[in-house]
Amino acid sequence: MKINVYLLLGWLIPTAWVGCSPKKAINADTVQELEQWLSTPISAREPLERLDFARNALSEIEAEQSIDLLFRDHQLQLISEFRTQWDARELQHAGLNMPFYYQVFGDAPVDGRSLYISLHGGGNTRPEVNDRQYENQKHLYDQTMKGLEGMYLAPRAPTNTWNLWHEAHVDDFFTRLIQLSGALEGVNPNKVYLLGYSAGGDGVYQLAPRMADRWAAAAMMAGHPNETSPLGLKHVPFALHMGALDDAYERNAKAREWKLLLDSLEAQAPGSYIHQVILHEGLGHWMKLEDAVALPWMANHQRNPIPKKIVWKQDDRHHRYFYWLGVPEELIETGGEIRVEYNTDGNEINILSNYSRKLELFLNDDMLDLNRPITVKYQGRILARKRVTRTVFPIYQSLSHRGDPDLTFSCILTVIDNERIMD
CATH class of the missing domain: 3.40.50.1820 (Alpha/Beta hydrolase fold, catalytic domain)
Known part of the structure; x- marks a missing residue:
């Protein structure tokens, strides 16, 4: 999932994250419907979460195309809204x-x-x-x-x-x-x-x-x-x-x-x-x-936006997202620590420690093979082994919040009480 455009960290605040859809057939018209939606003036666009195509299954290539389209749209909105401030250097x-x-x-x-x-x-x-x-x-x-x-x-x-x-x-x-x-x-x-x-x-x-x-x-x-x-x-x-x-x-x-x-x-x-x-x-x-x-x-160093092992210690200035993890605002604890890792060979994610009742795991094709079942574990114990589906809506949400093509995710799994997985 690499596109040759650069922009960081979206300014818009998205609505609640929606989990991955159950595995279903790919709809080849989804990208065209997305293009049509983007061609509509922003003020006249119907909320994306209300549109069926936003939850249609995407292939890996269609997910890349959707990221490119949504990222470019986000970039244009950003320039339109803040170009004057940038030019004024304030x-x-x-x-x-x-x-x-x-x-x-x-x-x-x-x-x-x-x-x-x-x-x-x-x-x-x-x-x-x-x-x-x-x-x-x-x-x-x-x-x-x-x-x-x-x-x-x-x-x-x-x-x-x-x-x-x-x-x-x-x-x-x-x-x-x-x-x-x-x-x-x-x-x-x-x-x-x-x-x-x-x-x-x-x-x-x-x-x-x-x-x-x-x-x-x-x-x-x-x-x-x-x-x-x-x-x-x-x-x-x-x-x-x-x-x-x-x-x-x-x-x-x-x-x-x-x-x-x-x-x-x-x-x-x-x-x-x-x-x-x-x-x-x-x-x-x-x-x-x-x-x-x-x-x-x-x-001499460059960022790895999707490292395989994460240590997230929450500061007193709370952050909702960190690399490919998220915690709902109301559940964030100052000083709380979360440690999670993923393994490409096993196509799995292992939660080593987690204080939150809900932990969001954001997925893309640069991390794991989304065409195969994903195994989610808590301290080595299997919570679920399931297939996931790429869709437009989580791509839109991650770009809306972060505006970063390398921190964009086509699917999300939510871990509840370190016991079960919610789609």
Whole structure:
């Protein structure tokens, strides 16, 4: 399920997810009916969930065609609604504004550009101080970026609070920012990188694990983790740079603690929790750009949107979806952990741990063979072995919410109480 278009993370909020239909015959007219529905002006479209064709069985090729059609439609809607804000270099959301600056370096690769989102320092201080930090961040890594390819984008925090880069609204701003960079600048959603300095580093500590399914890699410079956990970084290579003498708020001590944590996590799961931790000797809070080596280090990595093993630790800023998993809003628990894996050889999914009464498993043809029965297990015990059906509606819903062709799913199974499977 690969299409040569790049856009991240839909902004529209979908209705409740609907499970996979029972196995049934493929209707060859479904794609044509979808095209006809998309040709209707948005304001005049009948809700897709009410239309029979949205639940007709699709072949793998028809699912790919449906993804392409719906993705392109979503892209056009996005550009129509937010192009003015992008051109003005200031996004708006929830009564807040987020100005941003970007510069493009190098030639665009055939697989799409990279995007580096770079967060300034400052925090709980006067707006003009944060403004100066923002101006500094715009060009902080210009020399390094000249040797790389990609968009270097520095946003200005929407607030002037101590936690300016990990307040709840930041996730939504970055969702829209990444989307628009894909739609308008050809950014590849599998090459999006996050970095930040000082208070911006605080934000990276928080945002890298809680939005892990967005990032190809992340780099934290001179920040403090506060209460966050590194568990969600299983598939996000993480660089940590700290002045060895930066003892304010025990930043250097926390950096050493995180090195031990990441070393231990990587030892327990070789090949995951990739990290680079450097404490720069003789340097304090300002590292004299020695930390810039993190950018080319990040550039060596790309996101895997459908990793075979997931560790999802829910932050206090709740997320409804994570990679190919979902938990209904009303069942999310702060600090709750879910561990799930899939096995292509056995065509199966195994839930290792799960706190939620309902756990949604999103499926596509890049994960498992949807033409064969899928086995779902809980801690090795078989809950169900059944055939599933690709349909238009879950494709539409996943694109509406995420807007990411590589996080698009044609089928969903819902696990109830870790005991049974609901279609």
